[in-house]
Amino acid sequence: MTKPTCEDTFLKKRRSLGNDYYSLTFSPYSQAERCRPGHFVHLKLPGNDVFFRRAFSIAAVSPSAGEMEIIFKIVGRGTRAMAHLRPGDPINLLGPLGTPFKRPRKREHTLMVAGGIGFPPLLFLARDMISRGHDPKRIEFFYGGRTAGDVIERSRIKKLGVTFRPVTEDGSLGSKGLVTVPVEEFIENHDNGNCRIYGCGPEGMLKSTNELALRLGVPGQISLEAPMPCGIGVCLGCVVPLTDGGHARVCCDGPVFSIGEVAL
Amino acid sequence: MTKPTCEDTFLKKRRSLGNDYYSLTFSPYSQAERCRPGHFVHLKLPGNDVFFRRAFSIAAVSPSAGEMEIIFKIVGRGTRAMAHLRPGDPINLLGPLGTPFKRPRKREHTLMVAGGIGFPPLLFLARDMISRGHDPKRIEFFYGGRTAGDVIERSRIKKLGVTFRPVTEDGSLGSKGLVTVPVEEFIENHDNGNCRIYGCGPEGMLKSTNELALRLGVPGQISLEAPMPCGIGVCLGCVVPLTDGGHARVCCDGPVFSIGEVAL
């Protein structure tokens, strides 16, 4: 776990990405440099009205500009309030929090398995890898959604030079069906020992990804969500059961866990 | 008591008047036409964070434009949040509420005794009287404050053509001292039977005004404040003791009371 700071920053830019998705960029954020893919920030809306902080994976940082970006979807009261924030509004951020992803080896095929609002940390991971000399071509960016509108920031992903593989349940974009199907196909057509999988998305998708990785013997990690009162490991409210019978705190033992570690 | 409505309107204009005073104009307000001087609106800030509504006297209306204006000073959480409202923000208004002022007769000397944030309903009253043919010259607008900065909207008051009589405790504007002193002087120099007093302001000022009016035999009314959970008369939280031993609800039996009616 990283040493977090609790600081007031300001909304610098707000982009509507359609379908209730938004991107918010905060600046100045003193921790931008220390943020790693898989880290998240715990965001406090002013007042008691949205009582808990809300957790959001870091989608991008610009250490030079002191900027940090999150991408989210409106799903409830907190995210609705966030969508109404305006540039200049102050926001308190606690972060960076959590244990980040471990990067794959350079020669490995990296399979990003993103679903819905699970894509932001994988975007950060892909970009970070590339900046560290990974070959974008060896990054397979599987991105599933119900429909085309759920697969957001497509041009941004493509611009990275990764192999972008959109999948939609209704077939309105990319291949039709669940995202795990083409993932499985890919692994079957490649050396599983040379693949590494990174998953983030809805529970069902993570469950399938975890099972499929275990079954096919592909190592990797998944990033989980849980209700998070504190985000720093003191409340024990965010635990998930582990396969070894114990509990782990998603906020600091995770949110990134190894394939097979969590009893999903 | 008037039949109130509970409606969503929008902030149209926000003016900063210095010294933590603000003017907010709301539109469209369907009740603009029905608002009378002394009426107030009960304003709900979004969410539970400022739990009760907040009461504000109506300072001005423009029925043709469907606009209604309030003027307030930042004194706590609610008013601080209100000062941060931006044009276009939605606001829920319950109103018009309360029992308005009774207008004086046309030949009477009207003594407005305003203190601090007590001036808005008297501004409305003066303007309403003039629009109904009262001679502005017979309206003496006494307006007291700690210092010049507390006597706001001076040019607006002067433009009405009334006799504007600012009074400040530090002498930085108008005569020096408490506002009740020149009021008493005025009454002593005129026929008390032909004077009528209207007071609104801090408790101490209202107390002196009430006493002085009783002592000098000048009829009139004062407008009170009280904590107001409901504003419509159902909670019994806003009561003030009456001189007859009973209680009256400020929100619907008032906020305007006759001189001598309330045990201040």
Added chain:
Amino acid sequence: MTADLGITIAGVEFANPVWTASGCCGYGEELARVFPLSRLGALVTKSITLEPRLGHPPPRVAETSAGMLNAIGLANVGVESFIDEKIPFLARQKTRTIVNVAGSTMGEYIEVCQRLNDVEHLDMVELNISCPNVDKGGMQFGADPSLTEEVVKSVKKVFTRPVIAKLSPNVTDIVEIARAAEQGGADAVSLINSMVGTAVDIETWRPRLTNNTGGLTGPAIKPIALAMVSAVHSSCRLPVIGIGGIAGWADAVEFLLCGATAVQVGTAVFVEPEAPVKIVRGLREYMRRKKLRTVNDLIGRVRKYG
């Protein structure tokens, strides 16, 4: 399919399960200026005592986090004026009238209810044995099972229509009190009344209420009220009327799921006078969406973990 919002308690039919709570709607006159009272399942009056009461001196309300404190102190017109001046208005309204009764002594409860028994256009009484804001009576009754049983039993002898016992949350075991009310012959229990609380002005070092303490109400206390409703529903056969922090239709659904047959809306009326009407509308919409035909399809249907 339209949802049927009607419910029946002790043989009395209500158009819907959304009522206004005692002390939060006066005697109906003011609220009727905001919406037609026929929209309510029932209106529960401010507590009525034998003699008129002025209540505590101001300040007697204070704002808190997602709630409020009040120490009104049972200010009311007294039973005679109530019957003469308030009942005629209520009788003209197309809603059920429930008269809330309070007293400092057993005898006062009995006398007031005796007087009310002669009044037509009054569907039930609700016994406030749980007011935290008076020195004598009130909460004392509601904190003691035998006093609770006795006051209900005595009132049942003089008042021939259904009697609701309104319970205090300021007790170790509300189920015990509910059972005592059942034992005494109550036709229903309503819960909760307000929780004892206080607040202090840190500039003047004065309590924010002249009564020093008051009753906490509003959304802040909803989880407490809900747990008590659930507990009483699980261990007592009486219909339960849920009260405490209900501000929107979703809150009402939670109470119904936990076993309330009806709900009362209190503090929320202050913040949004049309809240009860909106709750009725939202409940109807919810039932339609969930394909529920009657309110019974919701009552007590929470799927507790085993």
Added chain:
Amino acid sequence: MTADLGITIAGVEFANPVWTASGCCGYGEELARVFPLSRLGALVTKSITLEPRLGHPPPRVAETSAGMLNAIGLANVGVESFIDEKIPFLARQKTRTIVNVAGSTMGEYIEVCQRLNDVEHLDMVELNISCPNVDKGGMQFGADPSLTEEVVKSVKKVFTRPVIAKLSPNVTDIVEIARAAEQGGADAVSLINSMVGTAVDIETWRPRLTNNTGGLTGPAIKPIALAMVSAVHSSCRLPVIGIGGIAGWADAVEFLLCGATAVQVGTAVFVEPEAPVKIVRGLREYMRRKKLRTVNDLIGRVRKYG
């Protein structure tokens, strides 16, 4: 003039009256990453039981209006691991350590405290006889005056340093329980623990906690806690440690005025991990502005209406 924030309870000196509450600061390690624990008057550990406990399955927290529900279920590492793995870290911190102890039986409280008695660098124990989230023990003790007296008395026999009894608000008369703790030999009482509450998901009809009910905490319950602190302070000679909904320095001042000698900050730490530090700072500033030299100039100084 600088204000002296120091206080003394049962002969133990604390640098300031602002502590973190049990279950809201773990065993100190995580919070020490946010601020130096030396800023705290004391740190109260998560409840320790004889054996390690996993606690209840998730979900075990839920957000409410200005508060939260939790049913963690006393998850902890057990007394042995606590002593081996957690005490060494705490011993290095320049703050007072208070170990909160919980048990399902009288014997468990005694055994845990016996083990803790051998541990240096531990200033007091706080007996959690008020946890609403376990089937056995916990709240049962704290709701019964004689059990309260007995558990305190037994622990005092085996633990030679001061003992705080942490009281439950889910009782009819908390003063009675406080007096029982006093009778048993407690050196102080702390109050309140959480209030029993629940919440239901209206889409799934499931309680929001697998334990069905949980403990309500946060600003929502502050007025209740404050009234109880005031009542206990007025009728019991023990030092009172105030807990419940304290989020800012002004809240702490209210508790001190109502008679608390120290306060504990719980839920607020989740929302703002630096809350305790800000409270210390705000309190110092307030005392300076009010020209108060010591915390004693505040304790119990509320000017109640007569």
